[in-house]
Amino acid sequence: MIKVGFHLAKTQEKPIRFQEYAVGIFKTIPTKSGIKKAIKKGLIFIDGTLATTSKYISGGEKIELFYSEESSTFKRLELNLEVLFEDDYLAIVYKPAGILVSGNKFVTIANALTQNLTKSNLSDAVKPQPIHRLDYPTSGILLIGKTSAAITELGKLFKDKTIQKTYFAVTIGKMKTLGNIIFTVDEKKAHTDYKVLKTVTSERFEFLNLVKLQPKTGRKHQLRKHLLGIGNPILGDKEHFLEDKILNGKGLYLHAATLEFIHPFTNEKISVSKELPKKFTKIFPNL
Known part of the structure; x- marks a missing residue:
């Protein structure tokens, strides 16, 4: 897999579920369903660990997005x-x-x-x-x-x-x-x-x-x-x-x-x- 995106999480007033926070942080995945698919396919990591939908984001986490040729997640509207x-x-x-x-x-x-x-x-x-x-x-x-x-x-x-x-x-x-x-x-x-x-x-x-x-x-x-x-x-x-x-x-x-x-x-x-x-x-x- 190839890393195609990186995001440093912004500080939150209170922790928020990753699947809610992640919508829009990567231009190639603009929807919640797209985030879920990417997580399921093992394409997103948080601080070096495979992301889960239940993970909470507080701020400062390093979020990485990877690309797989087998993934259909990356259909992008230009x-x-x-x-x-x-x-x-x-x-x-x-x-x-x-x-x-x-x-x-x-x-x-x-x-x-x-x-x-x-x-x-x-x-x-x-x-x-x-x-x-x-x-x-x-x-x-x-x-x-x-x-x-x-x-x-x-x-x-x-x-x-x-x-x-x-x-x-x-x-x-x-x-x-x-x-x-x-x-x-x-x-x-x-x-x-x-x-x-x-x-x-x-x-x-x-x-x-x-x-x-x-x-x-x-x-x-x-x-x-x-x-x-x-x-x-x-x-x-x-x-x-x-x-x-x-x-x-x-x-x-x-x-x-x-x-x-x-x-x-x-x-x-x-x-x-x-x-x-x-x-x-x-x-x-x-x-």
């Missing part, structure tokens, strides 16, 4: 994420368009988090989890919880609507400069405020608009359904569209640009932004 903010409680990452946030697929943001984020040093650290969703074709900012308490508290912020989200979209057709869209999505009340920032003429679509969107509720596909509902679908949307107004090959022109909220543990104001993708600025230069 997906580098841009980390926009991170501390022991939470992180904010950029999700590119065309990637699932989570689900049964191998290539998801959720599966890539442990290799891109630093493991929390807090006693209730868990495998990082997305707090909310972004559609597969949508790019933008995604909030991640790194501890049990953070996942709970950040979920409450969304439920209480105290997290402000701002999106930008390119829409088709003539629009009013300002508007409030209020109608049900999936039989639930949904509310979106919008402002048209720029409009250009288009030979194919007549008008294209750069629109700032602020959803007040969080229904599935809310922005896409609301804009279609007022006759101004998002450019590149292949699910919510008008006949003869489909753009192929460029993806969906919807971007989650900013997140603002009060940190539930430090009480500092968090405000993170991500610039518009290049495909937006090609339509609206000099933004």
Whole structure:
């Protein structure tokens, strides 16, 4: 066997089981089940002794990971994420368009988090989890919880609507400069405020608009359904569209640009932004 990883255990407030502590310390094994498999196959040693799931970690232990050609543990997702903010409680990452946030697929943001984020040093650290969703074709900012308490508290912020989200979209057709869209999505009340920032003429679509969107509720596909509902679908949307107004090959022109909220543990104001993708600025230069 070949040694492929080394980790010096961080000091813990109280001893923690190795199978809990080890999640995320090696980028090649991002899950608890992967750790268990590696232990079962004799690939992990603690202070020179074969690791067990019942071993407790206090801090200072030397943890070594070995590679065996017979092992299937090392199937690794190679997906580098841009980390926009991170501390022991939470992180904010950029999700590119065309990637699932989570689900049964191998290539998801959720599966890539442990290799891109630093493991929390807090006693209730868990495998990082997305707090909310972004559609597969949508790019933008995604909030991640790194501890049990953070996942709970950040979920409450969304439920209480105290997290402000701002999106930008390119829409088709003539629009009013300002508007409030209020109608049900999936039989639930949904509310979106919008402002048209720029409009250009288009030979194919007549008008294209750069629109700032602020959803007040969080229904599935809310922005896409609301804009279609007022006759101004998002450019590149292949699910919510008008006949003869489909753009192929460029993806969906919807971007989650900013997140603002009060940190539930430090009480500092968090405000993170991500610039518009290049495909937006090609339509609206000099933004």
